[in-house]
Amino acid sequence: MSSSFESAHSSPSSPAAGPAEEPTLRSIGRLFPYLWEFRGRVLVALALLIGAKLASVAVPLVLKEIIDALDKPRPELVLPLAFILGYGVLRFASTTFADLRDVIFAKVTQRAMRRISMAVFKHLHALSLRFHLERQTGGITRDIERGSKAMSSLVGYLLFRITPTVLEILLVAGILFVKLDWVFGVLTLVTLAAYIGFTVTITEWRTQFVRRANTLDSQAYGRAIDSLLNYETVKYFGNEKYEAQRYDSSLIEWEDMALKSQRSLGYLNAAQAGVIAIGVTLMVLRAADGVVEGTLTLGDLVMVNAFLLQMFQPLSFLGVMYRQIKESITDVERMFTLLHRPREVEDAPDARELDVVAGEVTFDHVSFAYNADRPILHDVSFTIPAGKTVAAVGSSGAGKSTLARLLFRFYDTGSGSIRIDGQDIRHVTQDSLRAAIGVVPQDTVLFNDSIYYNIAYGRPDASRDEVIEAARAAHILHFIEGLPQGWDSIVGERGLKLSGGEKQRVAIARTLLKNPAILILDEATSALDTKTEKAIQAELLEIAKSRTSLIIAHRLSTVVEADEILVMEAGRIVERGRHPELLALNGMYAHMWALQQQAEEGGGK
Structure with a gap:
């Protein structure tokens, strides 16, 4: 057989292990068609989101009215009681609407994850042999796994964390501006702008460490998988220590990037805490001064405090959310890079x-x-x-x-x-x-499943009798029936539990089951002993008589009968x-x- 290294062309680096494209909002746009399939659910979820935030913003307003009604020499009980009941209803509504939103939107996210994962899986199978000879299996599987999870995180953070938080801040700023004075509204927006500014600037700086750490993680994972898949080769040459050193060299670089990422996270958290502390202090001072001067009521002070607690609690997670969004966009972009990799051979x-x-x-x-x-x-x-x-x-x-x-x-x-x-x-x-076309290759690779599954793979809808007949024609039926688990025997990763000859006969059986019009035998009996080879050669020549056949051979004795x-x-x-x-x-x-x-x-x- 012409060496498979005839195809060892192009770049030696794995496509999966290379640097991802710069993450952009384009990744979010690519998700939209997958989400819009359930547009009804999306719209209902958004309506519930808005309802939950309106109820949440209304809670401090009602609380103000309760405090002001009670802050009188002779308070009337009826009015505060109505507000207290309203307060309870709004609290319940804000929580319940958020829970209903998650329930309704869950199917949208899960279906989108399933569809994108299937699209990537199908596309990988559609890519050329060149890509699959160059790829690094561990790196690609890691990218797909992270990309699928990142998609769910991205949708959740953007729609149900960032959007409602920004909406709430704008509503609060507007309410404070209208009900109190412009200073409160300005302080709210300035604090928000400063917080977002610090968060974006520092996160942009530290994203390089996160992205590099992810790339190194994929490389290390790919090396580990590659080494384990070639377990026997590692053992043949006694290279366990060498493989461990290669793996550790990837982990050392990854550790360095992970430490830089962790340190930069500490700087970001400190900056965010400082901005929130300054903003909250200034607003409470302004409210307390208004109460002392008589321009604001005690209820106004309570309202401002409640707004600040309610607003800055989710805002304190904005940095985490922004980082997660950046990381998720990076992971989604890597997955979509695979999905949009052009096919070398197209219909x-x-x-x-x-x-x-x-x-x-x-x-x-x-x-x-x-x-x-x-x-x-x-x-x-x-x-x-x-x-x-x-x-x-x-x-x-x-x-x-x-x-x-x-x-x-x-x-x-x-x-x-x-x-x-x-x-x-x-x-x-x-x-x-x-x-x-049916192909019996020299290097037979089997699925880590039963012998029956591997032979039936030639034509999955074949009957059991047809599978048995194919095994008989390939002279492997007696061997299968002699196994303790028979047809249910698991062949192991890549068929490693079978000998070379046994794997080859399974490959011949599944090709016979496919029953193709054109047959390619690529060193099809090279792994067989002489006796078995002669028996199968006679069978193959008989089968080839009714088919157009191309035989690739190194051993000339196998082709003396060729036309x-x-x-x-x-x-x-x-x-x-x-x-x-x-x-x-x-x-x-x-x-x-x-x-x-x-x-x-x-x-x-």
């Missing part, structure tokens, strides 16, 4: 379904390069007639596996075209193309023909055959 706007009539495959003057400075294929042309088998052989790196990847349209050709029954595969939908053999070297077809014809040429194929025969004879001694 054409007028793409139609592939119509497989016979299954003839044609490569017409195909050239291709993973990177512009490293061409892989050079003007490759050949045809696989319907129902025939063509094999591609050659040394590692000759471009054999690239043929399979281009036919499956993991990449588009640089020049030339690939056609199936005369239809250019760039002009048909990827779903219909891939539904017509045509393509000998590749440095991305070009240097010889072609049937096995006897190529041996008669006494060229590159004959030389490879002789070497392999000698190796097999030597191994048998």
Whole structure:
């Protein structure tokens, strides 16, 4: 097989681990379509929010009337009692409206989280093989996890914390300006402006530490996951300490950024506390002076104090909310960066379904390069007639596996075209193309689930009898039935509980279950012992007779029955023909055959 490192192109850094875009309000705008699906609930929740704040602002006003009514030589009981009852109703309303708002809006947030998570998940599957060869799994999963949670936080803080707090402050400032004098209104707004100014300035400065800490967190998490996925390789080379050092180097830098973030948080809290203390003190002094001079009543003083307590309590969390919003925007932006990453291979706007009539495959003057400075294929042309088998052989790196990847349209050709029954595969939908092609790869990766699930994955709607028949055809049924848990046996992460040969037979079984019109065997029996290989080769050749087949092979003994053999070297077809014809040429194929025969004879001694 052409080494998978034919694809080790482009940047070595993980897309997920790179720096996120500068967080902007654009992220909030991107959330709007997901929230507006339940516009009725959104509007009701906003109405309840406004109702809760109006009731909350009315509480100090009623409290003032109660105090003033009682602050008389002979107070009447009826009037204060009415205000006291009103006070209780308003308190209840402000709390109840807020709770109802959360209940009504919960479905909006949860559905939006679900839809965005699904959109990112589907988009990641739609991205090219190039992206997935470069990505760092741990970093991406971390970004998606943080992004989903951040979306919920962002909506909650903006709609139900910031908006009502600002609304309440403006209402309070207006009431104080109208009912008392302009100084109270000005003091309220100045205190608010100073508080917001300090909060925004210091938070903007410290956001760089937060963002960098998140990036390093994703990198460290990605390294840890990558190391654990390659557990056996780490053990083979005794590199446990090396892996721990790499992981710790990421954590050391993350620790430094986290400490800077924590210190800057302390500065911000001190600045916020100072602004609130100064503003509250000035307003209480002004109110007390008014009571002494007789321009304000005792009820006015109580009202001002109640407003300040009521207003600055949520305001004291404004810094935390602003920081959370900034961090949430950063996380949401990283998630949307993934969502809006362009697809390398796209369906054409007028793409139609592939119509497989016979299954003839044609490569017409195909050239291709993973990177512009490293061409892989050079003007490759050949045809696989319907129902025939063509094999591609050659040394590692000759471009054999690239043929399979281009036919499956993991990449588009640089020049030339690939056609199936005369239809250019760039002009048909990827779903219909891939539904017509079955692939048995050399490096088989299985899901951490049961053997039954992994074979049935070839066609999830297949009946149990069809799954069993596919396992029988792949010569793995006896092995499965001999396991203690039988079909329910879990194969482990990436199938690590099975041997290479067992994994390969599972891969063959699920491809047979798919029942494709075109078959690609990419070193499909390379991991099997000689006896099993011969048995499966006979079965595969029988299956290939009714399908158009492309066999990628290094071991020439597996392709001697092919209708045509393509000998590749440095991305070009240097010889072609049937096995006897190529041996008669006494060229590159004959030389490879002789070497392999000698190796097999030597191994048998």
